[in-house]
Every structure is written in C-alpha cells, then in structure tokens.
Amino acid sequence: MKQAAPTREKPTTINSDGSRRFLHPADVKGVFTTYRRLFAYLLICVYITLPWIPINGHPAIFLDVINRRFHLMGLSFAAQDLWMAFFFITGLGFSLFFITSLLGRIWCGWACPQTVFLDHLFRRVERWIDGDATQRRLLDNMPWTAMKITKRIVKHSIFLLFSALITHIFLSYFISIPELYRWVTERPTEHWGAFIFVFVTTAIIYFNFAWFREQLCLVICPYGRLQSALIDDDSMIIGYDVKRGEPRGPVKQADAGDCINCNRCVQVCPTGIDIRQGLQIECIGCANCIDACNTIMTKLNRPKGLIRYDSQSGLDGKPRHIIRPRIFIYGLLMLIGAIAFSLSAMQLRSANMSIVRMSGAPYFLTESVVRNQYMVRVINKTNVAKNYSIRSEAKQQSYRMEGNEDGILVPPLGEEVRPIILSVQQDAYSGGFPVEFILISPDGKEILSRKADFLGPDPKLLRQYHEK
Ligand code: SF4
Numbered sequence: 001m002k003q004a005a006p007t008r009e010k011p012t013t014i015n016s017d018g019s020r021r022f023l024h025p026a027d028v029k030g031v032f033t034t035y036r037r038l039f040a041y042l043l044i045c046v047y048i049t050l051p052w053i054p055i056n057g058h059p060a061i062f063l064d065v066i067n068r069r070f071h072l073m074g075l076s077f078a079a080q081d082l083w084m085a086f087f088f089i090t091g092l093g094f095s096l097f098f099i100t101s102l103l104g105r106i107w108c109g110w111a112c113p114q115t116v117f118l119d120h121l122f123r124r125v126e127r128w129i130d131g132d133a134t135q136r137r138l139l140d141n142m143p144w145t146a147m148k149i150t151k152r153i154v155k156h157s158i159f160l161l162f163s164a165l166i167t168h169i170f171l172s173y174f175i176s177i178p179e180l181y182r183w184v185t186e187r188p189t190e191h192w193g194a195f196i197f198v199f200v201t202t203a204i205i206y207f208n209f210a211w212f213r214e215q216l217c218l219v220i221c222p223y224g225r226l227q228s229a230l231i232d233d234d235s236m237i238i239g240y241d242v243k244r245g246e247p248r249g250p251v252k253q254a255d256a257g258d259c260i261n262c263n264r265c266v267q268v269c270p271t272g273i274d275i276r277q278g279l280q281i282e283c284i285g286c287a288n289c290i291d292a293c294n295t296i297m298t299k300l301n302r303p304k305g306l307i308r309y310d311s312q313s314g315l316d317g318k319p320r321h322i323i324r325p326r327i328f329i330y331g332l333l334m335l336i337g338a339i340a341f342s343l344s345a346m347q348l349r350s351a352n353m354s355i356v357r358m359s360g361a362p363y364f365l366t367e368s369v370v371r372n373q374y375m376v377r378v379i380n381k382t383n384v385a386k387n388y389s390i391r392s393e394a395k396q397q398s399y400r401m402e403g404n405e406d407g408i409l410v411p412p413l414g415e416e417v418r419p420i421i422l423s424v425q426q427d428a429y430s431g432g433f434p435v436e437f438i439l440i441s442p443d444g445k446e447i448l449s450r451k452a453d454f455l456g457p458d459p460k461l462l463r464q465y466h467e468k
C-alpha cells in the first residue's frame, strides 16, 4: 500500500484508524551522518566508562541513592548537600535553554542517548539483518516463513542483549560496580527485588528501541515539546530553502527550482516528516535530510545546502542575529547557576558535621555546674574509616567538654552520632555564651566548624539561689 505523503496536519506515524505506522527510514550517507556516527560511538564509550573512571577515589559519576551519597567528577555530596542540586539543575536547565535558543535541537540529533542508541546501534543491527528500508517493509508485510521467523528471532535476541547491556550501564550510575557484579553473578532467588528491577528496566528499554522508537521524542520527551518555545527565527535549525527549491519539479522543467521532488529527504527522515513543509515539532535535528539532499544536489551538479543548518531568518534571506534578548537572559541565568554551584562546591569538605541541642531542657543544673548537651552527627564522605576529633572554642571562661575523649570513629561513607556535653562551674558562670565546634581530621587539619550557644540561667538569679 502506498503511504500518504507527510502533512503538517497529522503525524505520519499514526494511521487514520489510530494504529501505529512503523517507519523504516532509508539509508543515508554524508558528512553529517559520518560525524554523527563517530560522535555517537565516542558518546557510547563515555556512557560506559564514566562509572569506571575513578576521580578522587570515587567513580566519575556515581549517584549512590541507597546510601544517599553522590559523586560527581571528583566532588562528593552527602544528602545534606543536596540543596546544591538546585543550582546544578537550574544551571543545567538554563544551559539547555541557552544552547537550544542558539543551536536548536542539536542535543536531540547528536547527543541524546535515545538517538545515539537507536540510530547507531539498534537501527544498524536491523539494517544488517533485515536489509535496507524497502526489504524491511517487504519483510514486515510478508507471511511468517522460516526465513522471516529466523530473522526476527536473531534480531530481537540481539535487541534484548543490547537492552540488558544498556540496563546494566544505566544501573552502574546508581549501584556500585562490585554490587552490580554481585547482582549479575548471584542467582535471582538471592535478590528478587534487584532481579525484578533489572528485568523490568530491560523490558522497558527493549520496548522503546524495538518498537516505540521515535514516539518517545514525539509524545513523551518534555524537552521536545519545550523547544518550540525556546527557539525563534534566529535560532539554528535544519530547514529547506524555499526560495531556491520552489517551484519544485523535474530536472528538465525549465522554470523549476532546485528541488526535483525526489522525496529522498522524506524517505531518510526517522520521524517521517517532510522538512520542505517548514520546521515541525517532530524534527529531531538529525541532519539525515541534509546529507540525502546534498547527495542529490551533487549528482545534479547543483550547489549543496538546499536543506541546511541555518536560521529561519537565514532561509528567508534576512540577516541572522546571534545576540538577542533571550540569548542574553538564558546566558546570564546559566552563568548565575554555574557560579552559584561552583561557589557552593568550593565549600564542600571530605566530612560534614551538624550539631543540635538534645531534646528536653535547654540546660541542666547540678549541685556545682551548668550543663548543656548536644548531639553531634559526623559524616565521613571518604572511602576509608576515619577517627575525627572535635575541639571547641569560646570566649567565655573555663568550661569542660566531654564525649570526644577517644575521637569519633566514622566508617567509610558512613556517619556517627555522638553526645557532647559542655559544663561550666557555677561559681565561674557569668551567663550564656556562643561556642564554636571544630571538626578535626585524623591528620590534624581543621575541616569545618559549627556554631552553637551555651545556654543557662540568669547568673544573678543563680547567685541569689545559692545565697539563700
Ligand atoms: S532531497 Fe532535496 S531535491 Fe529531493 S525532494 Fe528533498 S529537498 Fe527536493
């Protein structure tokens, strides 16, 4: 059955009865395809190796949700440091806004894992087993012969294998490599929860790459929806030069433009659109249509670039403005996020300490002393156990600190809570005072300090009480 030409009115991937029209984009060769493929393989290597590359004793990226520890390019964050995620995420969000308003959907076409794995792994396998786009379409529509069954089994077995591998790569960002190895090597009955999680994640990834494919970009991805609001006529997009291409017509037609209406740009499109109808939300910026059209133009001895990276202004023959209000605002917000995150990351320490007053009375009076009790929580963010000590400083007269005599031994990536007691002799007591607790590392370095208050009764009332 001949497929209807794409229109802007309805998605190409949905038939009029609501069923899915499975796309088989044609093969394409060209400069952008080559660079995209090389870049994709480089990215796949990066995705795989990041959890294996140690920086400051931790994987380059390790989001240890179970133990609430997060390691990012040598920086270690405890759950208490998560407020910094606000600056990180907003900075990242505004970077994406900035890049989109400048370069359009460059992320989708070149770097998004969905495109990287689908175009450069799964579709490659499909091409290798099922043949080119025409052969794939024929195979889809033919009866279930032994050949078709064999091809389907081989293809989907490889898809399942890739899905399981991607699941494990994904998990290695959240689970330590030794723990993941244990999950893989032990029997499922020894960790049913983990097994079901891996099974379900593999199934979702398989479903996505084997069947759902471009629908993720078209109907699920929020960034895809958002980008229409982020770009304007001066953003870089992939577009068709209407002035040069129209009226489209055969090579020999004297008054025709450069477009010969060969439809190659439509055949190679992974989302099934016709870019000649203008920029559409379905365009993921993969540049397949540029390479396809450039091949045709080269064969016809016509200049390349009938479809090209340009701005809408450029395609309309108007000058392009790089610096616009939105670029300035997004750039400024991105910079603020980056500076705020960098400044807060500079405050990060290898350990953390919090001090709270023990619940109950704010202070205690014995026969001879005024006593304050605090709970000190020390968090060790390193991979080795450490024996920390705490020193206290106050401008006040002499006082005594208890609870830190043997130091505070904290396990690797663990925490320890310890009561600390400060006492002041009543005859030396002259009122409440501020006190500073300093956390000292085993090698004697001061890591950080926390302020607290020593509370007590009014010294006059206390003296009156003793005089009675
Ligand atoms: S590939 Fe180029 S020449 Fe062919 S239909 Fe598309 S725009 Fe026209």
Ligand code: SF4
Binding pocket: 238, 265, 268, 269, 270, 271, 272, 273, 274, 275, 282, 283, 284, 285, 286, 287, 288, 289, 290
């Ligand atoms: S229109 Fe061109 S750039 Fe956009 S998704 Fe289709 S082939 Fe890729």
